[in-house]
Amino acid sequence: MLDIKWIRENADALDAALASRGAEPSASDLIRFDEERRQHVQKLQDMQARRNAASKEIGAAMGRKDLETAESLKAEVAELKSALQAAEEDARVLDSRLEDALAGIPNIPLEEVPVGADEADNVQERLVGEKPGWNHAAMEHFDIGEALGQMDFETASRLSGSRFVVLRSQLARLERALGQFMLDLHTSEHGYTEVQPPLLVRDEVAYGTGQLPKFADDLFHTTDGRWLIPTAEVSLTNLVREEILEHDQLPLRFTALTPCFRLEAGAAGRDTRGMLRQHQFNKVELVSITDAETSIDELERMTSCAEEVLKRLGLHYRVMALCTGDMGFAARKTYDLEAWLPGQGTYREISSCSVCGDFQARRMQARYRIPGEKGVRFVHTLNGSGVAVGRALIAVMENYLNEDGSVTVPDALLPYMGGLTRIERAD
Template identity: 75%
Template sequence: MLDIKWIRDNPEALDAALAKRGAEPLSAGLIALDEKRRSVVQALQDMQSRRNAASKEIGAAMAQKDMVLADRLKAEVAHLKDTMPAAEEDERRLNAELSDALSRIPNIPHDDVPVGRDENDNVVTRMTGQKPGWNHPAKEHYEIGEALGYMDFERATKLSGSRFTVLTGPLARLERALGQFMIDLHTSEHGYTEVSSPLMVRAETLYGTGNLPKFEEDLFKTTDGRYLIPTAEVTLTNLVAGEILDQEKLPLRFTALTPSFRSEAGSAGRDTRGMLRQHQFWKCELVSITDAESSIAEHERMTACAEEVLKRLGLHFRTLTLCTGDMGFGSRKTYDLEVWLPGQNTYREISSCSVCGDFQARRMNARYRGKDGKGTTFVHTLNGSGTAVGRCLIAVMENYLNEDGSITVPDVLLPYMGGLTKIEKAN
């Protein structure tokens, strides 16, 4: 969430930032709403001050036995008491209206983010690794998995409907191995603290990370008003909600391997074959909580941690800087990692790493106290996938496909596979 004081002081900067994102200017309407709110607040304060003053004047008038003045002052106080509830209700309504309006405004892009309309304007920052050099035909993951007998979409549809997958045997183990490898790497070598957190959260938790109110249609809601998490970013970031941290203890780095649940609203007809776009999938999430000065450097560090997963798996990928028109709602700058999928003959996103500045912290009221102990400042938050397990499984299947249809297990996953070095067709 943006600061209304900043908007009042920098209306042109807000509208310019929104224009970069392809959005209409909003500063004039926000400032007008804030002016109305401030006017009501001032009127209410004036009424409260006058009521207090008149109450004192009543005592003085009665001490002087001026009952006419006392009665007039009593009538004035009674009128103020009758009038103030309506003003208080106006204040609550306008505060809520302004808060809701501010909660729907996207974050301000960093100055070095490329300006563009959509994914076609993203900028390739670097390329890593090589495409597989074999000569046999490439296949898509669902062709490979179904031929091996370990990937079943028909049974998944019978159980849950579309956009679900049933994995069995060694392919299920390979998916589990990938998740374990990721969480072990980030905790043992990258300094992240593993967290086991809830998969269902309250609305205010999703509000803190910016998923609500704007993106409710993307979420699954339970019958008791809770929501299934669309990513562990929601719980990991909100671990510091409402807290005041000591700057010396920053950065905090959290990671979790959890299922994620997304309704995929608006994706009808996209990636309907296979398991690229699912309602339920495993993801290893990375979250950092930093001070204001460290967040940019932490963004580079987090992205490198996600890249390391793909490097150790021997996968070819590219790192993109997203343009303003393709960037997420809460992000100030985002790097996407896109892995090469031979079966599709294209790159597909496997991780997004974003720095959000104090955008989420304002919604969560998460602060830190400086080293001098004077005052508090909103923390900066960052999040990234380290990485999406299902998409990583797809990449391994397609890049490690052998001519006979089997899949070679990448060396880094062998300790998790119980001696299995190759996944072959079921008997």
């Protein structure tokens, strides 16, 4: 959430930023809502001051035995009490109107973010690695998996409907190995603390990271009012909600391997075959909580941590700086890592790393204290995929495909595969 004080002082900058994101200008409405709220608060304070003064005057009048004045003042106090109750309810309405309006405004992109409308305007930062050099025909992951007899969409559909998969045998183990490898790398070499967070969260938690209210239609909602997490970012970032941290505690770095759940309401017709866009999938998430001065450097660090996963798996990928029109709601700057998929003959996102500034912290009331400094500051938050496990499985299957239809296990995963070096069809 943006600071209304900043908006009042930078109305043109807000509208320019919104325009760069393809959103309508909102500064004038937000400032008007805030002005009406401020005027009402002043009116409320004046009424409270008058009620307090009148109450004191009653005592003075009684002391003078001026009963007529005392009764008149009592009537005024009673009238003010009734008016204050109505005014306090109006104040809550005005507060809610402003907060709801602010909750729908996306974050302000950093100046270096390329301006553009959609993914076509994203900017390539670098290419890493080489495409596979084999001469046999490429295949898409679902054809590979079905030919191996270990990737079953038909049974998953009978169990749960579309956009689910059943993995069996060696492929199931390969996906598990990917998740374990990523967690071990991030905890033992990159300094992240492993967490096993709840998969169900309250409204205020989903609100804190920006999923609510804007993206409610993309989330699964339970009958008891909770939400299934679309990413562990939601749970991990909210670990510091309503906290005041000491400056020397920062940065905090968390990682988790969790199932993620998304309705994909806005993705009808996209990637309907295979595992690229599922209602349920596994992902290793990275979250950092930093101070204001180091958050941009932390984005570069986090991105390099996610890249290391792809490097050790021997995957060819590119790093893309997202343009203003393609960034997520809470992000100020985002890098996407896109792995090369030979079966599709294109690059597909496998990780997305974003810095959010204090946007989420304001929603969560997450702050930190600097020694010797009066008051507190909002922390800065970052999140990234380190990486999406299902998509990493897709990339490994398509890039390590052998001519006979088997899949070679990347060296980095061998310690997790119990001696298995190739994924082959069981006869």
